Amino acid sequence: MKSPSQKLTALALCAAATLLALPAHAGKDVDAIKKRGELNCGVNTGLPGFSAADSQGKWSGMDVDVCRSVAAALLGNADKVRYVPLTAQQRFTALQSGEIDLLARNTTWTLTRDASLGLTFTGVNFYDGQGFMVPKKLKVNSAKQLKGATVCVQSGTTTELNLTDYSRANNLGLKPVVFEKLEAALAAYASGRCQAYTTDASGLASSRAKDMAVPDDHVILPELISKEPLGPAVRRGDDDFAAIVRWVGFALIEAEEYGITQANVDQLKSSSTNPSVMRILGMGNEDTGKLLGLDKEWAYRAIKAVGNYGEQFERHVGPKTPIQLPRGVNNLWTKGGVLYAPPIR
Amino acid sequence: MPASPPPHSRRWSLNSRATRGVIYQVIALALLALGLWYLAHNTQLNMRARGIQSGFDFLGANAGFDIGEKLIDYDPSQSYGKAIWVGVLNTVKVAIAGIVLTTVLGVMLGVGRFSRNALVRGLCYGYVEAFRNVPLLLQLLMWYLVFIELLPAANEAWAFGGLVFLSKGGLSFPWPTTGVGAVLGGLAVGAVAGVFWRRRVQKRFEATGQDGDRFWAPLAMLVAFALVGWVVAGMPRAWSVPEQLAFMVDGGMALTPEFMALLIGLTMYTASFVAEVVRGGIQSVSRGQDEAASALGLNPRQKMKLVVLPQAMRVIIPPLTNQYLNLTKNSSLAVVVGYPDVVSIANTTINQSGRAVECIAIIMLVYLSTSLTTSLVMNAYNRRMAIKER
Numbered sequence: 001m002k003s004p005s006q007k008l009t010a011l012a013l014c015a016a017a018t019l020l021a022l023p024a025h026a027g028k029d030v031d032a033i034k035k036r037g038e039l040n041c042g043v044n045t046g047l048p049g050f051s052a053a054d055s056q057g058k059w060s061g062m063d064v065d066v067c068r069s070v071a072a073a074l075l076g077n078a079d080k081v082r083y084v085p086l087t088a089q090q091r092f093t094a095l096q097s098g099e100i101d102l103l104a105r106n107t108t109w110t111l112t113r114d115a116s117l118g119l120t121f122t123g124v125n126f127y128d129g130q131g132f133m134v135p136k137k138l139k140v141n142s143a144k145q146l147k148g149a150t151v152c153v154q155s156g157t158t159t160e161l162n163l164t165d166y167s168r169a170n171n172l173g174l175k176p177v178v179f180e181k182l183e184a185a186l187a188a189y190a191s192g193r194c195q196a197y198t199t200d201a202s203g204l205a206s207s208r209a210k211d212m213a214v215p216d217d218h219v220i221l222p223e224l225i226s227k228e229p230l231g232p233a234v235r236r237g238d239d240d241f242a243a244i245v246r247w248v249g250f251a252l253i254e255a256e257e258y259g260i261t262q263a264n265v266d267q268l269k270s271s272s273t274n275p276s277v278m279r280i281l282g283m284g285n286e287d288t289g290k291l292l293g294l295d296k297e298w299a300y301r302a303i304k305a306v307g308n309y310g311e312q313f314e315r316h317v318g319p320k321t322p323i324q325l326p327r328g329v330n331n332l333w334t335k336g337g338v339l340y341a342p343p344i345r
Numbered sequence: 346m347p348a349s350p351p352p353h354s355r356r357w358s359l360n361s362r363a364t365r366g367v368i369y370q371v372i373a374l375a376l377l378a379l380g381l382w383y384l385a386h387n388t389q390l391n392m393r394a395r396g397i398q399s400g401f402d403f404l405g406a407n408a409g410f411d412i413g414e415k416l417i418d419y420d421p422s423q424s425y426g427k428a429i430w431v432g433v434l435n436t437v438k439v440a441i442a443g444i445v446l447t448t449v450l451g452v453m454l455g456v457g458r459f460s461r462n463a464l465v466r467g468l469c470y471g472y473v474e475a476f477r478n479v480p481l482l483l484q485l486l487m488w489y490l491v492f493i494e495l496l497p498a499a500n501e502a503w504a505f506g507g508l509v510f511l512s513k514g515g516l517s518f519p520w521p522t523t524g525v526g527a528v529l530g531g532l533a534v535g536a537v538a539g540v541f542w543r544r545r546v547q548k549r550f551e552a553t554g555q556d557g558d559r560f561w562a563p564l565a566m567l568v569a570f571a572l573v574g575w576v577v578a579g580m581p582r583a584w585s586v587p588e589q590l591a592f593m594v595d596g597g598m599a600l601t602p603e604f605m606a607l608l609i610g611l612t613m614y615t616a617s618f619v620a621e622v623v624r625g626g627i628q629s630v631s632r633g634q635d636e637a638a639s640a641l642g643l644n645p646r647q648k649m650k651l652v653v654l655p656q657a658m659r660v661i662i663p664p665l666t667n668q669y670l671n672l673t674k675n676s677s678l679a680v681v682v683g684y685p686d687v688v689s690i691a692n693t694t695i696n697q698s699g700r701a702v703e704c705i706a707i708i709m710l711v712y713l714s715t716s717l718t719t720s721l722v723m724n725a726y727n728r729r730m731a732i733k734e735r
Contacts, residue, residue: 089692089695089696092701093701096395096397096701112697112699113699116396116397116699117397117699118392118397147591148590148591148593149593150413150499150514150593155680155689155693160410160411160697164409164410165409167411168421175413176413178413178685178689178693179680180680180689184681184682185683191490192493193493193514195592235395236395236396237395
């Protein structure tokens with residue numbers, strides 16, 4: 001057995017090592033991801049349009065495209081992603097503990113989460129609001145008519161809080177039944193245990209299309225009871241990585257604004273004379289990547305891999321998909337929406 | 346006269362085995378404390394470095410979320426601490442109800458394994474094998490699905506005499522609006538009085554052979570004391586009676602499908618283990634005891650009650666305690682069926698407040714204290730039941 005003094009020395013050394021390791025060494029997450037050659041990305045366990053795996057295990061959706069575009073910019077290959085499906089409960093712990101590098105899982109950006117969970121939100125990839133879905137046969141056409149109703153909810157979300165606030169503000173006396181798993185909450189709603197199911201409107205549309213036996217038997221009520229800006233988050237402490245994720249997001253919005261698409265990006269890269277386009281694609285002397293610790297073609301690769309923001313929207317959740325969401329506020333600022341990316345320059 | 350201690354003065358010496366023992370103990374304890382302190386400190390440092398806030402101050406903050414099922418008044422403007430307390434009480438509620446039902450069902454099944462009727466024997470055997478060998482999680486989901494799939498919607502509940510309603514919304518029945526506590530208190534006093542009465546009868550029976558009334562007097566005491574409780578509460582007559590509304594059945598007392606699924610699931614599962622514990626206990630009583638009881642002319646019922654079970658109890662109680670503890674701890678699976686137990690509410694709290702370490706610590710503390718309380722009670726019972734050598 002070691003003598004107490006040896007033990008003490010060892011402990012002191014451990015403590016010292018912990019203390020020394022504390023100052024946030026800039027770029028440690030970026031270094032770790034590059035060294036690993038793979039981005040660990042936390043996604044929803046199954047929310048079509050945002051993050052869902054097909055029968056071959058291939059992930060797709062708006063949130064999945066965040067992972068793919070960051071991997072393309074940082075690692076040069078959009079497929080170098082390991083997807084970690086997470087429930088609402090698990091997501092923050094997974095990020096805090098380092099199990100994932102990037103959380104791209106329809107997570108609402110709120111002050112409390114931003115300031116107290118040890119993470120940094122890098123932007124918004126979908127502006128959403130919480131709504132209600134009810135069976136058509138209840139003949140309810142406004143959330144205000146749900147007096148005394150039981151509402152199925154998934155635990156660990158801002159949804160629970162908004163539901164409570166709305167119920168109290170309108171004196172509705174709504175009764176929550178809280179499930180850990182999305183599937184369980186939906187099953188209880190589908191069986192009629194709850195008169196309504198509530199989550200973000202995008203999630204309602206997605207679940208109605210995928211999980212309801214007859215989607216037309218259910219209506220989504222017009223009221224949106226909250227603001228839900230959904231966006232990716234990274235662990236606090238590596239500003240370099242946060243900046244990369246943030247600017248990849250901005251680049252995809254800028255790309256839409258300047259008409260750069262997955263289809264024409266190669267052609268534009270060889271021939272465009274528009275200075276903005278040239279800057280985004282890293283042509284000529286313009287090296288936007290250097291400041292982020294990336295190479296010149298970071299944004300080019302991201303656009304090539306997943307398309308611009310508008311293309312992603314159309315592909316995953318737009319009117320031509322089963323989810324059928326209108327572009328609404330998620331349109332460019334030039335087209336009546338709120339998407340306004342700071343300039344890449 | 347008490348013997349005086351031997352005149353043996355102990356000198357403090359490093360060579361003394363006892364002294365060295367004490368020193369080693371102190372060193373071991375110090376190292377353990379140091380290790381724990383290091384773990385806690387390191388966690389804190391890391392959390393601070395990552396900007397994760399910590400501390401228990403959040404317990405006083407506004408919770409903001411509602412809870413579907415509660416034993417005490419709670420509204421969303423109250424604190425996280427209160428919300429977690431609601432969860433603790435929900436856990437205790439399902440645990441106590443589960444333990445009582447499990448004991449009844451488990452003992453019946455265990456005794457049933459010795460029935461002379463082959464059908465009863467076979468059914469008990471089949472029950473144990475079926476419920477013991479299917480994971481509890483699946484059983485809970487199954488019960489929950491049975492409830493919410495087979496029962497009618499809450500707006501077309503089955504009504505029994507316009508008083509009791511059964512639907513996907515749960516089981517609703519009339520319930521007095523006030524005075525419940527006083528009546529229950531009266532019942533408790535009555536039960537204690539009944540037990541004392543029976544003890545006195547037993548004592549007299551043992552001393553004189555004269556048997557007394559063991560059933561009607563205690564029953565009368567129960568009723569009388571309950572009545573006293575009711576009178577003390579001011580003879581309240583108001584009942585809350587459930588009625589059918591547009592979406593739901595409102596009023597009265599309601600057992601939600603979540604609670605029932607959890608309670609039935611836990612009870613059916615744990616009872617299969619309790620049945621085996623009871624069977625083992627009964628089999629541990631030697632055959633001679635049984636034969637001796639027969640020789641005294643006792644019938645099978647009397648043999649079981651007066652000779653076999655009392656002896657089996659001392660084998661049964663320790664493993665039975667384990668099953669009670671298992672049941673309590675397994676109730677943490679509640680979240681899969683949407684029952685707001687302490688784990689479910691603490692999980693929500695973690696997500697709203699971000700205090701994962703603190704909330705997990707609270708959950709651990711809650712289960713530790715409920716489990717220790719259970720074993721304390723059971724150990725005391727065990728000592729009472731132990732063979733007394735006189």
